[in-house]
Amino acid sequence: MTDIRETLFRNGASVIVVITDLDQDECITITRERVTNQNNQVVIVAVQQIESWFLGDTITLRRLFSDDTFEFNNPEAEQNPFATLKHLFKLKTQRGIGTKPMLARRMLKYGFTIENAARHPNCSSANYFLTKLQTLASAN
Numbered sequence: 008m009t010d011i012r013e014t015l016f017r018n019g020a021s022v023i024v025v026i027t028d029l030d031q032d033e034c035i036t037i038t039r040e041r042v043t044n045q046n047n048q049v050v051i052v053a054v055q056q057i058e059s060w061f062l063g064d065t066i067t068l069r070r071l072f073s074d075d076t077f078e079f080n081n082p083e084a085e086q087n088p089f090a091t092l093k094h095l096f097k098l099k100t101q102r103g104i105g106t107k108p109m110l111a112r113r114m115l116k117y118g119f120t121i122e123n124a125a126r127h128p129n130c131s132s133a134n135y136f137l138t139k140l141q142t143l144a145s146a147n
Contacts, residue, residue: 012045022143023048026136028056051139058088058107061114063130064123071117072099081129 015023025042027050035052042050062068062082069077072095085091089107096104104110121140124133 016047021047024140024143025050026057027052049139049143051136056085056088058092058110059083059085060121060124060130060133060136061092061110061119062088063125063127063133064114064119065127066123067114067117067119068095071096071113074099082124082127083130083132 012023023045025048027038027042038052039050044050059082062079062085065078068079069075077099079095082088089110092110093104096102104113121133121137124130125137127133
């Protein structure tokens, strides 16, 4: 990780933002303790699994599913959003999604943005993350 940090700073980064899921931890403090505290680093803990943000990006999912009416009402209520996405992809495209990194690449390829997810009325963790990033950007 030190090599990556050095490369990022050498290439102009002034701060590194680490985003992680709450996962199975009981509280945000425990999750923050999992991530090594470093200078010029901000740790943001998403209380919901980050894959729920994909469920909140209606625009990208409509594009991926070729379905202009697709809606997912409550992405953050999903206990296992990755499993839900796997099911939806199989149902809507007759294809799987593979691993989480493969899903992330596919979502990005089709236009996923945190802004889209943050606009979803039931995706408050995406909105929190976006607001946090905007605050950091204005401070630097």
